[in-house]
Amino acid sequence: MAETLSLTGANGVSEIHIETGLLDRAGAVILETFSPSRVHIVSDSTVAPLYLEKLEKQFSLPVTHTVIPAGEEHKQLSTVEGIYHDLLAAGMTRKDLIIALGGGVVGDITGFAAATFLRGVSLCQIPTTLLAQVDSSVGGKTGVDLPEGKNLVGAFYQPRLVLIDPNVLASLPDSTFADGMAEVVKYGYISNREILTMVSQPDYKANIENIIYECVKIKRDVVAIDEHDTGLRMILNFGHTIGHAAEKLGNYTDLTHGQAVAIGMVAAMRLSALLGNEDLTAPLIDLLKHIGLPTELKYDREAIFNALLSDKKKFGATVNFILVREAGRAEITPIDAEKLHEYVLKL
Ligand SMILES: NC(=O)c1ccc[n+]([C@@H]2O[C@H](COP(=O)([O-])OP(=O)(O)OC[C@H]3O[C@@H](n4cnc5c(N)ncnc54)[C@H](O)[C@@H]3O)[C@@H](O)[C@H]2O)c1
Numbered sequence: 277m278a279e280t281l282s283l284t285g286a287n288g289v290s291e292i293h294i295e296t297g298l299l300d301r302a303g304a305v306i307l308e309t310f311s312p313s314r315v316h317i318v319s320d321s322t323v324a325p326l327y328l329e330k331l332e333k334q335f336s337l338p339v340t341h342t343v344i345p346a347g348e349e350h351k352q353l354s355t356v357e358g359i360y361h362d363l364l365a366a367g368m369t370r371k372d373l374i375i376a377l378g379g380g381v382v383g384d385i386t387g388f389a390a391a392t393f394l395r396g397v398s399l400c401q402i403p404t405t406l407l408a409q410v411d412s413s414v415g416g417k418t419g420v421d422l423p424e425g426k427n428l429v430g431a432f433y434q435p436r437l438v439l440i441d442p443n444v445l446a447s448l449p450d451s452t453f454a455d456g457m458a459e460v461v462k463y464g465y466i467s468n469r470e471i472l473t474m475v476s477q478p479d480y481k482a483n484i485e486n487i488i489y490e491c492v493k494i495k496r497d498v499v500a501i502d503e504h505d506t507g508l509r510m511i512l513n514f515g516h517t518i519g520h521a522a523e524k525l526g527n528y529t530d531l532t533h534g535q536a537v538a539i540g541m542v543a544a545m546r547l548s549a550l551l552g553n554e555d556l557t558a559p560l561i562d563l564l565k566h567i568g569l570p571t572e573l574k575y576d577r578e579a580i581f582n583a584l585l586s587d588k589k590k591f592g593a594t595v596n597f598i599l600v601r602e603a604g605r606a607e608i609t610p611i612d613a614e615k616l617h618e619y620v621l622k623l
Pocket residue numbers: 320321322323326346347348351378379380381382384404405406407408411412413414415416417418427444445446447448449452455456532533534
C-alpha cells in the first residue's frame with residue numbers, strides 16, 4: 277500500500293505519505309522535500325536502538341541526534357531545553373531540518389522544539405507508534421505537559437512532511453499497539469462508524485494499514501477546516517477531557533494516553549446518558565475490552581472535576597464537552613462548569 281494525503285494549513289502544505297517499508301527509503305523522500313545543510317534527529321531510548329541508525333545512514337550530509345528518555349513523564353520543558361542545547365552544539369540553522377523519530381511523546385516534544393528553536397525550523401515527523409501514525413504526527417499540535425495539566429504549553433506547528441511506515445509497528449508491545457487503537461476507536465465514534473466495524477473483526481490487526489489511512493484522512497479533513505482548534509477540531513478531543521484529567525492525577529505514569537482516552541470515552545458516554553441521551557456505553561465498553569483497553573475511571577470524582585478545569589476547551593465558566601449521541605457523529609456541547617460538576621460526581 278502507498279498513499280499520499282495533503283493537508284493545506286495557514287503556512288503551507290503538509291504531505292503525509294503512508295507506505296509499507298517507507299523508513300527504508302526515508303532519506304531520499306526527505307531530500308525531495310527539504311534542502312538542509314544538516315539534519316538533527318530526535319528519538320527516544322526505546323526507538324533509537326531500533327531505528328535511528330537505519331535512518332541516519334541514509335543521509336550523506338551531517339546528521340546529529342538527541343535521544344531522550346522514553347515515557348510521558350519526560351514530556352516536559354526541561355527535555356525541550358536539552359534538545360535546544362544539542363541543536364546549538366550541532367550548529368543547526370534556520371535552513372536545516374529537525375526529524376522526530378518516535379511515538380507521540382517524541383513527536384510532541386520535537387515539534388515544540390522545532391516551532392520555537394530560532395523561532396521555527398523545518399520539521400519532518402516519522403511516527404513509530406500506532407497512536408502517532410493515526411493521530412499525533414498529523415495536524416501540528418505540539419507541546420509538553422506541566423504538573424498542573426496535560427499539554428498546557430505548546431504551539432501549532434505543522435510538519436512539512438509526515439512519513440508513516442506500518443512496518444515499524446511490528447516491534448510495538450501489544451499494550452502500546454492497543455493505546456493507538458483507543459484513538460482509532462475515537463475516530464470511529466466521532467466521524468466514521470465503518471472504522472468501528474473494521475475494529476470489531478477478530479483479525480483487525482491484519483487490516484491496520486487501511487485503518488491508519490481512514491484515521492489520517494479524518495484528521496486531515498478536520499484540521500484542514502479548523503487548524504487552530506477554535507471549532508470543529510474540538511471533536512478530536514472526544515474522551516480527552518476526563519482522559520487528560522486522569523493522566524494528570526496519575527502523574528503521567530499510571531495511565532498511558534491511549535488508556536486514559538479509552539477510560540475518558542466511556543466516561544463521556546456515561547455523561548451523555550446522564551444528560552438524557554441514548555446510552556451508548558455498553559457497545560463502547562465491549563469494543564475497548566476486545567482491544568485490551570481499560571474502561572473504568574478509578575480516580576476520585578471531585579479530583580477529576582478539579583483537574584478537568586484546566587482543559588483547553590474551557591471558556592469562562594463553560595466547558596465545551598464532546599458528546600457522541602450516535603456512532604459516527606460528534607457534537608460539541610457547552611456545559612456550565614457547575615452542572616458539569618454535578619454530572620462528574622455521578623460518573
Ligand atoms: N499532537 C497530537 O495531536 C497528539 C495526538 C494524540 C496524542 N498525542 C500525545 O502523544 C503521546 C502518546 O503517544 P504514544 O502513545 O506514541 O506514546 P510514546 O511516545 O510514549 O510511545 C509509547 C512507547 O512505545 C515506545 N515505542 C515507540 N515506537 C516504538 C516501536 N516502533 N517499537 C517499540 N517501541 C516503540 C516508546 O519508546 C514508548 O516507550 C501523549 O503525550 C499524547 O498527549 C498528541
